[in-house]
Amino acid sequence: MKKLIFSFAILALVMVACQNNSEEAIPNQEAAVDMSDFYVYTSADDVSAKSSADAKNDKCASMKVLNQQLKDNPGLENRMFAIEKHTREYIAAKGSTQKGKPGGSGTPPPTPYVGTVNIPVYVHVIYSNSAQNISDSQINSQITVLNNDFNDTNYTDVPAEFRAVGANVDINFTLSASNIARHSNSTSSWGTNNSVKSAYPPVAGYLNFWVCNIGGGILGYAQFPGGSASTDGVVVGSEYFGVTSGAYGLGRTATHEVGHWLNLRHIWGDGRCQQDDFVTDTPSSDRANYGCPSYPTVHCQSNDMTMNYMDYTDDACMNMFTLGQNDRIRAIFASGGARESFVQ
Numbered sequence: 001m002k003k004l005i006f007s008f009a010i011l012a013l014v015m016v017a018c019q020n021n022s023e024e025a026i027p028n029q030e031a032a033v034d035m036s037d038f039y040v041y042t043s044a045d046d047v048s049a050k051s052s053a054d055a056k057n058d059k060c061a062s063m064k065v066l067n068q069q070l071k072d073n074p075g076l077e078n079r080m081f082a083i084e085k086h087t088r089e090y091i092a093a094k095g096s097t098q099k100g101k102p103g104g105s106g107t108p109p110p111t112p113y114v115g116t117v118n119i120p121v122y123v124h125v126i127y128s129n130s131a132q133n134i135s136d137s138q139i140n141s142q143i144t145v146l147n148n149d150f151n152d153t154n155y156t157d158v159p160a161e162f163r164a165v166g167a168n169v170d171i172n173f174t175l176s177a178s179n180i181a182r183h184s185n186s187t188s189s190w191g192t193n194n195s196v197k198s199a200y201p202p203v204a205g206y207l208n209f210w211v212c213n214i215g216g217g218i219l220g221y222a223q224f225p226g227g228s229a230s231t232d233g234v235v236v237g238s239e240y241f242g243v244t245s246g247a248y249g250l251g252r253t254a255t256h257e258v259g260h261w262l263n264l265r266h267i268w269g270d271g272r273c274q275q276d277d278f279v280t281d282t283p284s285s286d287r288a289n290y291g292c293p294s295y296p297t298v299h300c301q302s303n304d305m306t307m308n309y310m311d312y313t314d315d316a317c318m319n320m321f322t323l324g325q326n327d328r329i330r331a332i333f334a335s336g337g338a339r340e341s342f343v344q
């Protein structure tokens with residue numbers, strides 16, 4: 001046993017030596033990334049336990065759905081780990097490129113990081129009453145919101161401390177009239193178990209939206225990159241898709257859910273202060289924010305970026321993605337990325 005431990009120790013020493021060596025001798029070596037903080041399971045099933053009194057309801061079910069998918073599919077965690085590793089390697093390589101150092105063999109090329117990403121959209125409208133059979137103009141208003149939010153170049157409307165990290169994500173969403181499918185169905189509440197996707201499967205090559213009544217106070221849920229193609233896409237409640245009325249009537253539910261579909265976590269990391277969203281330029285927080293918070297709102301000893309699309313604030317009070325979030329999004333379109341097919 002001692003001999004075995006000794007052998008491992010020697011092996012570890014050799015590996016460390018090799019790593020050190022390779023960093024010095026082979027400058028093009030793939031960037032090493034730290035994956036020690038990676039997590040997939042979250043406390044999303046227990047939002048009330050960590051949130052303030054007014055935050056007892058989860059409005060987005062993406063993390064809860066992810067928790068269930070991880071339980072049902074043991075391979076998903078490994079796929080998400082690989083996607084996260086690719087993302088971090090991509091961001092690390094991008095950083096080294098910016099500093100004038102050449103990228104290595106594992107470094108994705110700079111394009112399509114630079115330039116517009118075009119995403120064709122397919123919308124499934126599933127209705128049990130006429131109100132849920134939303135109009136073409138309501139659907140098109142959602143596409144306009146997505147294009148505005150993912151092409152924002154004006155950040156004068158955010159607090160000065162966050163202005164410099166506002167990002168133009170540069171994604172163009174397109175929807176042709178023939179890619180709206182309408183289905184009458186007596187189901188009045190679809191829940192968050194992907195059953196609506198089983199009933200009306202996604203169309204390959206598109207960002208699929210299912211617009212239906214979800215129920216349970218849930219506005220929407222998305223599937224992260226790495227999940228099954230048969231359930232890939234975003235589900236949004238009928239009254240929250242497009243420009244409608246009320247606190248969630250400006251189409252930001254879809255913006256938030258598309259953020260998840262593009263591999264963004266909730267800005268507070270679905271956990272306490274140490275649990276992160278894997279984005280360096282978003283402040284740490286231990287909870288979702290609701291309503292329209294005043295600035296500054298302080299948690300974890302820093303000002304929350306309550307106006308970020310990946311928080312839970314009212315539609316009118318969220319208006320930014322960050323450069324760090326944009327890096328994560330761009331990584332999945334890069335060579336080897338989980339949604340690379342959209343730019344090929």
Ligand SMILES: [Zn+2]
Nearest residue numbers: 060062256266
């Ligand atoms: Zn969410």
